[in-house]
Amino acid sequence: xxxxxxxxxxxxIWHLIHTGGLTVETRSKTAPGRPALQTLLxxxxxxxxxxxxxxxxGLTQCERLRLAAEHRMQLRAQIDAxxxxxxxxxxxxxxxxxxxAAGLDAFSLHGTLISHLSFHSLxxxxxxxxxxALPFGLPWLLHQRNGAFHQAFHTEQRAISQAIYxxxxxxxxxx
Amino acid sequence: xxxxxxxxxxxxxxxxxxxPEVPLAMHALIQAYSNYLSDSGFPITVGxxxxxxxxxxxxxxxxxxxxxxxxxxxxxQLKSWPWAPPRKFTDxxxxxxxxxxxxxxxxxxxxxxxxxxxxxxxxxALKWAAWAGMQTLRAGGRLDGGGDSAVLSRIFAxxxxxxxxxxxxxxxxxxxxGGFLGFFSRxxxxxxxxxxxxxxxxxxxxxxxxxxxxxxxxxxxxTVQQTYxxxxxxxxxxxxxxxxxxxxxxxxxxxxxxxxRMQTVLQIDGDVSQIIGPFNADQREERDFLVALHANxxxxxxTQWRNFVEVLGALLKGAASFVTGRx
Numbered sequence: 001x002x003x004x005x006x007x008x009x010x011x012x013i014w015h016l017i018h019t020g021g022l023t024v025e026t027r028s029k030t031a032p033g034r035p036a037l038q039t040l041l042x043x044x045x046x047x048x049x050x051x052x053x054x055x056x057x058g059l060t061q062c063e064r065l066r067l068a069a070e071h072r073m074q075l076r077a078q079i080d081a082x083x084x085x086x087x088x089x090x091x092x093x094x095x096x097x098x099x100x101a102a103g104l105d106a107f108s109l110h111g112t113l114i115s116h117l118s119f120h121s122l123x124x125x126x127x128x129x130x131x132x133a134l135p136f137g138l139p140w141l142l143h144q145r146n147g148a149f150h151q152a153f154h155t156e157q158r159a160i161s162q163a164i165y166x167x168x169x170x171x172x173x174x175x
Numbered sequence: 176x177x178x179x180x181x182x183x184x185x186x187x188x189x190x191x192x193x194x195p196e197v198p199l200a201m202h203a204l205i206q207a208y209s210n211y212l213s214d215s216g217f218p219i220t221v222g223x224x225x226x227x228x229x230x231x232x233x234x235x236x237x238x239x240x241x242x243x244x245x246x247x248x249x250x251x252q253l254k255s256w257p258w259a260p261p262r263k264f265t266d267x268x269x270x271x272x273x274x275x276x277x278x279x280x281x282x283x284x285x286x287x288x289x290x291x292x293x294x295x296x297x298x299x300a301l302k303w304a305a306w307a308g309m310q311t312l313r314a315g316g317r318l319d320g321g322g323d324s325a326v327l328s329r330i331f332a333x334x335x336x337x338x339x340x341x342x343x344x345x346x347x348x349x350x351x352x353g354g355f356l357g358f359f360s361r362x363x364x365x366x367x368x369x370x371x372x373x374x375x376x377x378x379x380x381x382x383x384x385x386x387x388x389x390x391x392x393x394x395x396x397x398t399v400q401q402t403y404x405x406x407x408x409x410x411x412x413x414x415x416x417x418x419x420x421x422x423x424x425x426x427x428x429x430x431x432x433x434x435x436r437m438q439t440v441l442q443i444d445g446d447v448s449q450i451i452g453p454f455n456a457d458q459r460e461e462r463d464f465l466v467a468l469h470a471n472x473x474x475x476x477x478t479q480w481r482n483f484v485e486v487l488g489a490l491l492k493g494a495a496s497f498v499t500g501r502x
Contacts, residue, residue, distance in 0.1 A: 023193055035189045039472070040429055045480035048429050049182045049472045050189050051436075053461065061460050068468050075475065 021046075022078050026071040028063075031055040037071045041079070178441040180476050182469040183433040197416055198394045198402045200428045201293040201341065208301050208330050209291070211432040215322030216261050217304040222283025224291060226253060227299035228379035231342070235373070253303045262307055263316035294372075294396035295342040296379060302334035326432050333427045340420050345372040345395040348414075368393035368401075437469045441477070 021042035025035035036055035040048040056064055194200050209219050230253060233246035254268070291297040308318060308327040349371045368391040370378070375396050392404035394412065406412065436452040454462040 021193075025189065037468075038189045041475070041479065043479075043483065045178045045476045045483060047180045047472050047476045047479075049180070049468055050433060051182065051184045051465065051468065052186070052189050053184055054186060055189075061464065064464050065467060068464070068471070072471055072475070079479070 024071065024075045024078055026067060026074060028056050028059055028067055030058040036067065039071065039075055041075065176443040178476055178480050180439045180469070180472050181430070181435050182437040182465055182472060183430065183435050185433040194425055194428050196406060197414060197421060197424055198293055198406060200424055201337070202399050202402060204424070204428055204431070205291060205293060205297055205301065207431045208334070211322070211326065211330070212301065212304045212308065214320035215308050216319040217258055217307050219288045219291060219300050219304060220284060221286045221288050223256060223300045223303065224288050224296055225379055226283055227303065228296035228376050231295050231299060231338070232373070232376050232380065254306065256303060256307060258307050261311055261316045261318055263311045263314035265310055265314040268310060290398045292396050292398055293341060293402060294345060294375070295338045296376065298334040298338040298341055302331055302338065305331040305334065323434060326434065329430065330432070336423060337427065340423060341395065342372060344416065344420070348395050368397070372396060436465055439469070439473050
């Protein structure tokens with residue numbers, strides 16, 4: 001088995017930053033069948049705004065600007081909705097990076113284990129178990145080395161869980 | 176480190192889709208470029224694909240054997256490809272010794288390439304088609320479908336890079352050894368194809384047996400169907416693609432053949448450059464609308480960037496506290 005590459009964790013963060021993002025589209029009342037405005041916003045801030053002027057034919061300038069304002073509000077709502085899960089992912093990455101500093105590169109270890117377990121069809125269920133158990137098992141393992149780290153992880157996890165709960169409550173997903 | 180905000184207009188339907196898996200994104204990009212070039216009068220043909228495959232093989236031979244310079248002859252043939260009008264040659268092209276101009280060509284098939292692969296030869300073929308379009312515009316010609324020189328230049332520049340990217344990805348995902356060694360290899364079996372990139376390219380050359388086409392599934396260097404078969408098999412493949420390559424493909428996929436009307440680039444040191452495309456006198460309302468939209472996008476991106484830098488700062492701070500034990 002090839003040894004895990006130490007830079008793999010950071011590469012994964014870099015990859016996520018440059019490829020993760022959100023897409024928002026807005027349709028005009030004159031052409032509801034296709035989007036008139038579309039924005040692709042990357043996590044690193046790069047943005048692509050696509051405009052289909054033909055889908056806005058028949059709108060006055062004032063109506064166009066109102067459509068643009070509506071589009072901006074949709075984008076803002078999406079960003080707000082993304083904050084909580086992004087925070088959770090960043091926390092995960094943060095602890096994975098720390099685990100890397102402690103000699104265990106979670107991403108590489110993950111990738112290696114998953115590919116060997118599932119691709120050789122030894123036991124896909126075992127692969128899934130490792131996939132989920134590893135990020136949550138690592139803090140426990142590290143607890144053996146550092147009690148404060150364990151404590152910090154759980155405090156932050158509790159805060160995130162609470163934030164997710166509040167967000168879901170706001171969106172009426174939780175009664 | 177830069178922040179780039181583009182405002183583009185498109186006449187084609189916008190599809191609010193995220194970029195698919197890299198091999199499929201490459202196919203989508205090929206399709207978009209191919210359609211644009213075909214509308215401009217430069218369709219991709221089977222002959223052009225075969226000549227491009229041969230050119231790449233010769234180029235790679237040249238890297239190992241300085242004597243074999245068949246690639247220059249092929250490159251001249253590709254530069255002076257016998258497109259139907261509107262192809263026009265510039266004076267420079269004629270003077271540059273493209274001695275193939277006007278002379279009979281080998282019997283390359285003019286049959287349209289309906290099902291190209293996502294391999295290097297397709298990007299090379301698209302590059303030479305875009306080149307023909309650019310040169311025709313320089314020679315004062317007009318293109319069907321209103322081919323735009325900025326889009327043609329983008330296709331040319333992107334395909335130049337994508338040709339190398341496709342080759343690298345195909346080599347990186349070449350079939351792994353089977354048997355005992357295969358078990359310990361990090362590369363799981365992702366495809367049925369047993370052909371390595373060079374072997375596949377040789378099969379495409381005009382001198383190869385016309386029947387010897389590959390039908391097995393493959394992620395890179397395969398047709399859409401072959402890529403789908405490889406991608407949606409069980410267990411699903413896990414790629415290991417360098418982030419810089421993914422970014423390159425993502426940027427190309429995002430822009431496609433859309434016209435960039437406004438662009439703002441902010442450098443981390445504060446330098447800002449803004450490019451605004453031309454507007455006619457009767458496009459005042461359109462310009463005002465796009466300026467308002469672009470200004471808001473810049474504002475939004477700067478906010479996003481600030482948040483991103485704050486998160487990075489928090490990460491570094493956290494890592495530093497962990498390492499120094501002062502957390």
